[in-house]
Amino acid sequence: MRLQFVGAAREVTGSAHLVHLDGRTILLDCGLFQGRRSEVNAKNRRLPYAVDRIDAVVLSHAHIDHAGRLPFLVKEGYTGPVHCTPATRDLCEVMLADSAHIQEKDADFLRRHRKELVQPLYALRDVSTLMNQMRPHRYRERFEVVPGVWARYMDAGHILGSASVTLEWEEDGTMRRLGFSGDVGRSGLAIIGDPEPLEDVDWMIMESTYGDRDHTSVEGARAELGRVVRETVGRGGRVLIPAFAVGRTQELLYNLHQLHDAGEIPRVPIVIDSPLASEATAVFRENTTIFDVSEAMVRKHDKDRAAIFDFDLVQFTPTVEESKAMMRRSGPMIVIAASGMVEAGRILHHLAYSAGDPRSTVLIVGFQAEHTLGRRIVERREIIKVFGEEIPLRAQVEVINGYSAHADRTGLASWLDAARASSPRLADVFLVHGEPPAQDALAARLTERGYAVSAPEPGTVVTR
Numbered sequence: 203m204r205l206q207f208v209g210a211a212r213e214v215t216g217s218a219h220l221v222h223l224d225g226r227t228i229l230l231d232c233g234l235f236q237g238r239r240s241e242v243n244a245k246n247r248r249l250p251y252a253v254d255r256i257d258a259v260v261l262s263h264a265h266i267d268h269a270g271r272l273p274f275l276v277k278e279g280y281t282g283p284v285h286c287t288p289a290t291r292d293l294c295e296v297m298l299a300d301s302a303h304i305q306e307k308d309a310d311f312l313r314r315h316r317k318e319l320v321q322p323l324y325a326l327r328d329v330s331t332l333m334n335q336m337r338p339h340r341y342r343e344r345f346e347v348v349p350g351v352w353a354r355y356m357d358a359g360h361i362l363g364s365a366s367v368t369l370e371w372e373e374d375g376t377m378r379r380l381g382f383s384g385d386v387g388r389s390g391l392a393i394i395g396d397p398e399p400l401e402d403v404d405w406m407i408m409e410s411t412y413g414d415r416d417h418t419s420v421e422g423a424r425a426e427l428g429r430v431v432r433e434t435v436g437r438g439g440r441v442l443i444p445a446f447a448v449g450r451t452q453e454l455l456y457n458l459h460q461l462h463d464a465g466e467i468p469r470v471p472i473v474i475d476s477p478l479a480s481e482a483t484a485v486f487r488e489n490t491t492i493f494d495v496s497e498a499m500v501r502k503h504d505k506d507r508a509a510i511f512d513f514d515l516v517q518f519t520p521t522v523e524e525s526k527a528m529m530r531r532s533g534p535m536i537v538i539a540a541s542g543m544v545e546a547g548r549i550l551h552h553l554a555y556s557a558g559d560p561r562s563t564v565l566i567v568g569f570q571a572e573h574t575l576g577r578r579i580v581e582r583r584e585i586i587k588v589f590g591e592e593i594p595l596r597a598q599v600e601v602i603n604g605y606s607a608h609a610d611r612t613g614l615a616s617w618l619d620a621a622r623a624s625s626p627r628l629a630d631v632f633l634v635h636g637e638p639p640a641q642d643a644l645a646a647r648l649t650e651r652g653y654a655v656s657a658p659e660p661g662t663v664v665t666r
């Protein structure tokens with residue numbers, strides 16, 4: 203086995219790892235690099251590997267930093283299968299269409315305003331082509347990836363349809379298994395199931411996003427959300443929540459539903475201002491069989507689980523007209539809009555409108571990568587740039603880390619320990635998907651617990 207770390211190596215975006223086995227090549231994830239345009243553009247246009255030499259893609263989940271370059275791979279000539287779970291397929295359909303749309307708009311913006319000629323990385327037709335190549339498999343179902351190599355998805359408990367995966371093959375009469383964590387979620391997250399451990403693995407590729415910190419609890423996050431809403435509405439301001447349209451938005455909505463039922467938030471409009479979030483919520487409604495039935499609200503609505511998203515304050519504003527009309531309405535409201543890292547999408551319009559208002563709050567509920575506007579807001583810069591305009595940031599900034607869909611350092615270590623319990627031969631742990639400080643801290647912690655850990659630099663090749 204030869205592993206090649208070609209993305210999300212010493213960083214958190216662009217997930218892509220190559221597994222070479224017996225002349226076959228499997229690509230784990232094919233994510234988009236995100237961050238400063240000038241830096242990621244070239245990286246995104248460089249293929250992870252020659253397309254005609256990739257035999258199969260095994261996708262962990264639908265997040266753009268894991269799936270966002272698949273249409274490019276297809277555009278460049280990849281015709282093989284892309285394995286995934288059914289919900290991942292459904293989410294990819296809406297998320298990648300959105301990604302294609304954003305890239306076309308960006309290219310158009312650069313052409314018109316900066317006279318730069320940039321081709322979009324891919325277009326909608328590439329997403330359609332990709333959809334025909336996707337091969338959905340349910341959790342725990344064993345399937346053949348390439349002749350002689352099998353895989354099995356387990357629930358990663360991170361977003362709807364997210365999976366960790368084990369690849370297995372026979373070597374000199376022994377079954378060998380490579381585990382890939384994908385993004386590890388958290389126990390107790392709203393709606394989705396809890397992370398399941400991988401079993402009997404020889405090597406593990408594991409994410410490390412929050413390898414250097416612990417989160418506040420899931421329940422603590424909901425209580426904080428209630429506090430921020432009450433305080434902001436009390437000032438007469440708006441709560442702006444930049445959130446991933448997929449996963450985080452539905453989770454917030456679910457929590458607001460719980461807070462509302464418990465009488466813990468005032469009755470103000472809750473605006474889900476993102477066409478993608480509307481579509482993603484529809485995907486959730488189609489995939490209720492994998493909802494976490496251990497949760498009270500899911501059980502309460504067991505006859506129609508999709509009803510967990512429905513209560514009278516919620517308003518979806520899919521069209522630009524509805525969105526603008528809503529923004530111009532006076533009075534407090536809660537706005538949940540994409541993008542999660544404040545790099546694009548309607549949240550920018552809301553920021554342009556409300557960032558200067560000290561009564562309002564920008565509530566950050568997700569990881570903010572370096573060089574993103576979201577990170578600059580977390581750092582409470584006095585001036586932020588929105589659509590090229592400088593705007594004073596006078597709104598309050600609140601950060602709730604408890605909303606992370608990623609395991610924290612304790613969760614990652616426990617997840618790995620659970621895998622080790624059934625893995626007598628577990629040798630190496632390769633940390634991916636983390637910034638160096640998080641990776642180094644986690645590596646030290648895991649080394650103390652007896653693991654052989656490394657955090658491969660981009661391009662590193664490892665033979666085992």
Ligand SMILES: [Zn+2]
Nearest residue numbers: 263265360385
């Ligand atoms: Zn993810």
